[in-house]
Amino acid sequence: MIDTEAKIIEILQKLPSEGPNLDYKEMPYKPHDRLSFIKDVIAMLNAEAAMDKDKFIIFGVEDKSRQLKGIEEGTWRDDNEWQDLLLKISPKPIDIRTGTVCFENMIFGYIYISPLNNEWIYEVETAVFPDRGQQAKESNTLFRGQAFTRRGSTNVVLFSKDRQRILEKKIQSNNSKIHSVIVDSKYDEVLMVTLGLIGSWNENYEGDVEVVEKITGLSKDDLLIRIRRYRSDPESVLSYSNGVWRISDHLEFLLRESDKIYDNHIETFFDCLKDVFLEIDPKYNLDFDKRYASTILLHGQKNRYSKAIKEGIAETLAILGNNKERFINCADNKLLNGICKFIRDFFKSDDWRGYASQADYFQYMGEACPIVFLDEIIELTNKEDNAFVEFLKEKEQGITVTQYGYQLLWTISNIAKLEQYFSKAMLALFQLAQYNASFGEALIGIVLPWYPQTHAPIAIRVGVFNGLAKEDINLTWKLLMKLMPRVTTTGNPIQKPKFLKVEDIPETVSTKDYMEASLGYINIAIEISGNDVHRLCDLLKVIDDVDVELQNKITNRILDASIDLSQEDKEYLWDKIQDFLVRHRKFSDASWALKEERLLSIDELASQVLPDSAHAYAVRLFRKDQYSLMEEKDSYSLEEEKLRDKQTNILKEIYRKDGIKGIIEFEKEVENIGIIGTCLSNFINNTDISYVISKSEQVENDDLIRNLFLTIDIERTMEIICNEPEETRAKILSFLPLTKQTLAIVEKLGRDAQKIYWNLTQVLGIGQDCFEIYEKAVERLNASRRTDKSIFILYNCLKGGREKLKYLQ
Structure with a gap:
């Protein structure tokens, strides 16, 4: 995929003309445009002039002017939809990829057709008719057996004589491949084989030329004369x-040509490989927020070695690692030892820039020798102070922020497909997740019960979490919870590796396997939950999706663990159990709600966890989320009134037993102290209100005092605060609605107190009464630089039809 995207970006940079293997389109295919997609793909597949070439359809480029326009985010369809449409083509194409790339801050879509699709002739497998409501015509219907090709940049129907010619060309091509690479007598077999070890190179890069000269033994001039002739x-x-x-x-x-490669070729190859991958890209000498613009800032300074030669020899490394038995003229373990030594030496780098410079080639190292690659990553991420960890912490910032090391995601995920590497790959992803959460997400994607991306059996997929828990119980728990039923609901297939031999992953799993995996993860969670109250609360949520037997197992685990919990943790757990019960009973008609007989056992659990729940119940009533405390869902106002009565009774009892000091102590334990103020106004006396004011460290930020005075009348307010300092009176008055009466009281305060008022007032209660005082209020607010509140007043005046007032003229 990285190689494909690089090719797309190269096309977008150079914008070559359309032809048999290149088509530009301004807009992506629309959902009803199935016929155009199938017709365009078949024409590309059958393009006679581009049989052995990469073929591209690129979206977001105006085809005539070749102007880059990009496509709108969200208009590109999922790859699964494209692959489903490809089933309409016979024979089924084996390698067509779709995706998007970002270039010059724009998104472009692409369809890439590999030259591996060489089973000509491609044609329509089953007839494709227009969408319902459209009249079927010859021009908008594809018939079974119909085929197309490209002539220049145009799609045309493929007639029988054209079919015959293409088939003959295919037979000739196959015969030539059987006999030799090049049949011309000029062909230098040894030279071409050594060049094959390099794969690709750029003759304009000094380092590339040195590598080619070293491997072939020829000077650049001699080499170019020969290969140009070939x-x-x-x-x-x-x-x-x-x-x-x-x-x-x-x-x-x-x-x-593997039988023509000998030890001396391999030794020279590994010498060159080491030199190439020691190079540090100068862009990493720049600050993290300037690296995205390195091409400009470095004034054309280029690397010694090109991307072409890096990719070429990295591909060779992976090919050698996965086909060692084919190189029969190399000494036993020559290839394996060379690959292992190179990977180990590479990960000994003490400069994070070295890892960043070669990160795009991690996939080839991983595919070449997965076990050594994983071992090195596991060892380095086990330590804190090394260049590789520094590399993982580095980032690049442009329009978006890119955390380094993301290339490892795809590489390790692919290695994890194979059972023999699964456990190590999971450990590597687990340890990388300490530095980037994306690795944890990748780990989850591999072991999803309903869409696993590995051949490892269920027992190993489940059991690996026992091992991970010994490394870091908190991270393991976090990941395990994402595997609980209905938590992670999306998954994506992992594209096949380029050279690592992996069988296709089945696209579906049986219900039996799904249940076995899901129950396995739940049982692991029960086993490792320990006496941590937050994990016990997480287990409680799982009861929504399990049967009675597993519910009993979970409740027994919670009950056993609760014995050793502190009183505070017991109250916290009890509160979460109450949330669970209220939610299920409030929405008892929902499909997910548990029946009452199952809820009764949860009631029993709550009473056993906290036999004396009076204090926990009182604190619970004053939580921030008041709606979650309401036991019915039909009438909010009625439920709010019932809840307020309960809260008031709790406070009355505390007030009766411990007076206002008891209320102040209780205030320290609850989340929503504003509700306390609302309820207190029903029964507290003025002396105790004054006491509350005296104990407040910041009256202006005290929600209890704010709500208390919002629920008592202005006359009682003035009676209570008349003996308070002017500063305190101003702060309390700022809680009240902005009325003529409030403003009259404020104006009797000293200048400093008035400033405090206008700096704090929230201008509540704007209405008809405010129109007569708005000019003064706006003037005072502007002087306090609170123009947002001034505008709020003016807006309400406009709504009230007072356009002719001073500030609105």
Whole structure:
């Protein structure tokens, strides 16, 4: 995928003309545009002039002017939809990829058609008719057996004589591949094989030229004379574009010529490999927020080695690692030892910039020798002070922020597909998740009960969490909770690796396997929950989705663990159990709600966890989320009134037993002290209100005092605060609605107190009464630089039809 996206970006940079293997489109296909998609893909597949070439359909480019426009976010369809449409083509294409890339701050869509799709002739498998409501015509219907091709940049119908010619060309191509790479007598077999080890290189880069000279033993001039002559042959495996030489079908070529590669070739290859991957990209010498603009800031300074040669030799590394048995003329373990040594030496780097510079090639190292690659990552992430960890903490900031190391996600996820590497791959992702949460998400995606992305059996997928818990119980628990029923509801297939041999992952799982995996994760969670109150609360939520037997197992685990909890934790757990019960009883008609007989056992659990729940019940009533305390869902006002009565009775009892001091102590334990103030106004005396004021450290920020005075009348307010300092009176008056009466009282205060009032008032209660005082209020608020409140008043005046007032003229 990285290689494909790089090719797309290269096209967007150069914008070559359309042709048999390139088509620009301004807009993506719309959902009803199935026919156009199928027709365009078939035409590309059958393009005679581009049989062995990459083919692209790129969206977001105006086809005539080639102006870059991009596509709107959200208009690109999921790859699954494209792949479903490809089933309408026969034979089924084996390698067509879709996706998006970001270029120059715009999003572009693409469809990439690999040259591996060579089973010509491609045609319509089953007829495709227009959507319902559209009249079927020959022009908007695709018939079974119909085929298309491209001539230049135009799609045309493929007739029988054209079919015959393409088939003949296919037979000739197959025969030539059987006999030799190049049939011309000029072909230098040894030279081409050594070039095959390089894969690709750029003749304009000094480092590339040195590598090619070292491997081939030829000077640049001699080499170019020979390979230019070879390339002129119509059957040559060499391609050339913009200074880049490339071996076509790199994998196929190396395997076909593997018996011509000897130890001396391999030794020279690994020497060059080490040199190339020691290079540090100068962009990483820049600050993190300037690296995205490195091309400009470095004034054209380029690396010694090109991306072409890095990708070429990295591909060779992966090909060698996965096909060691094919290289029969190399000494036993020559390849394996060379690969292992290179990977181990690479991860000994003491400079994070080295990792950043070669991060795009992690996938090839991982595929070359997964076990060593994983071991190195696990060892380095186990330590805190090393260059690799520093690399993981680095980032690059442009329009968005990119955390370094993301290339490891796809690589390790692919390695995890194989059972023999699964456990190590999971441990590597787990340890990387300490630095980037995306690795944890990737780990979850691999072991989803309903869409696993590994061949590891269920027992191993489940059991791995026991091992992870020993490494970090908190992170393990966090990940495990995402595997509980109905928590993670989306999953994505992991694209196949380029060279690592992995069988396709089944797209569906049986109900039996799903249940076995889900129950396995739940049982692991029960086992490792310990006596942590937050984990016990998480377990409680799982009861929504399990049967009675598993419910009893969970409640027994919670009850056993609660014995050793502190009183505070017991009250916290009891409160969460009450939330569970209220939610199920409030929405008893919902499909997910438990029946009353099952809830009764949860009631019993609550009473056993906290036999004396009076204090916990009192604190619970004054939580911030008041709606969750309401036991019925039909009438909010009625439920609020019932709840307020309960709260008032609780406070009355505390007030009766411990007086106002008891109320102040209780206030320290609850979340919603404003509700206390609302309820107190019903029964507290003025002397105790004054006491509350005297104990407040910041009257202006005290929600209890605010709500208390909002619920008593202005006359009683003035009676209570008449003996308070002017500063305190101003703060309390700022809680009240802005009326003529309030303003008259404020104006009797001293200048400093008035400033305090206008700095604090929330101008509540704006209405008809306010119109007569608005000019003075706006003037005072503007003087306090609170223009937002001034505008609020003026807006309400406009709504009230007072457009002719001073500030609105």
